[in-house]
């Protein structure tokens with residue numbers, strides 16, 4: 001352990017790690033605690049979502065709901081208004097600007113608590129507990145080791161997996177969703193396939209339309225569902241009590257779906273929009289999810305999740321309008337289909353065999369490139385990054401049986417393979433889906449980051465009080 005003082009290393013400097021660091025600075029004000037925020041690149045605060053420099057990619061949540069701090073709801077709006085006074089809480093701002101905002105929050109916190117937070121560029125490849133509760137050694141890709149009393153895992157999104165095993169030639173010609181640089185090098189006027197029809201796929205489609213001008217774009221996913229639109233003039237959802245129509249949380253997915261549907265129909269008759277009903281449900285989703293037995297969670301994932309996602313995670317109105325116009329003009333065709341085979345037929349062409357949903361026939365598309373937009377993965381397995389594989393191998397982390405992340409307790413402490421808390425090891429980020437289902441958007445993650453910081457600060461105080469008692473004895 002680091003020479004008697006308490007140290008915290010936060011592994012991952014995306015939104016979750018950055019907000020955990022800022023909250024921890026506040027929660028441990030006046031204490032001699034050293035905090036290190038570790039990220040593979042100097043782009044702290046950006047992570048996967050807010051790193052693109054493309055100003056056309058918009059947040060899918062209005063500014064009024066994107067504050068970094070739950071108790072200062074207009075914080076992000078006020079930041080935007082310094083650039084343009086006409087921006088309001090209902091404006092959908094560029095994601096790039098949100099990355100600038102997070103960076104700004106981090107700099108402000110570092111200035112307010114000087115010398116306490118260290119930004120370090122590096123990638124953790126192992127977190128190894130030191131015997132007798134002596135903290136952890138963090139092994140970096142560079143070969144260096146960092147010692148720390150507490151480690152917060154804020155590793156974020158994992159790379160998406162291609163739905164089929166591919167040979168090396170085919171694999172090399174698939175473009176990953178965030179490789180805008182490679183997409184920009186595609187020739188104009190060629191047919192393209194985007195695998196996926198969610199938010200990432202829509203972002204990529206817009207990018208291609210602006211930069212590459214393809215002849216045709218197909219977008220394909222199992223169900224061929226695209227995200228629904230937000231309304232114009234949305235107001236941030238008010239906190240609401242647990243909805244009475246759901247009675248006690250049901251043990252069956254089917255019952256919950258039926259109750260929600262009936263309520264949406266009933267509310268529509270009173271002129272209430274379905275979006276308000278979903279917003280009302282949002283804060284209570286973890287309670288519903290936690291009550292469901294494993295088999296019912298699996299049922300939800302198989303039959304309902306795709307519908308839930310397109311209604312719950314909506315597009316900014318302007319983005320939905322643009323998507324609708326492209327579909328109407330025939331520039332993009334959305335397919336409900338399963339990918340069966342990919343074969344390179346020449347240096348710059350791929351034949352993609354698809355099975356269309358509810359049809360027996362196969363369909364072959366000839367495309368110049370496939371862009372993999374199947375979304376980030378929460379599955380911890382052989383494709384995961386080295387750190388996660390090591391943590392699982394050493395029994396420190398247990399993958400969720402539904403592949404939605406990892407196991408934590410209510411304080412966000414990691415639970416090990418024996419079902420016990422790993423003292424000093426914490427988690428915050430999208431893999432909280434395993435516990436809460438609703439865990440990927442900024443409004444949820446900022447609350448988790450704050451709670452984690454408060455719990456960690458309490459653990460540090462309790463630990464120093466008990467060592468003080470031991471010293472006195």
Ligand SMILES: Cc1cc2nc3c(=O)[nH]c(=O)nc-3n(C[C@H](O)[C@H](O)[C@H](O)COP(=O)(O)OP(=O)(O)OC[C@H]3O[C@@H](n4cnc5c(N)ncnc54)[C@H](O)[C@@H]3O)c2cc1C
Pocket residue numbers: 011012013014015016017018038039040041046047048049050058059060061122123124125154155156157158200376385387428429430440441442443445
């Ligand atoms: C494209 C996209 C758009 C989104 N848009 C919105 C939106 O409009 N509104 C909204 O509310 N939410 C949105 N979200 C969701 C949400 O904001 C993200 O889920 C959020 O960015 C998660 O942040 P994170 O820090 O947990 O993960 P990430 O953003 O993935 O960041 C994790 C960081 O940890 C680093 N890291 C990983 N492993 C290691 C390691 N071993 N050592 C060191 N560092 C490591 C990574 O390099 C990365 O920088 C979006 C998500 C995506 C992907």
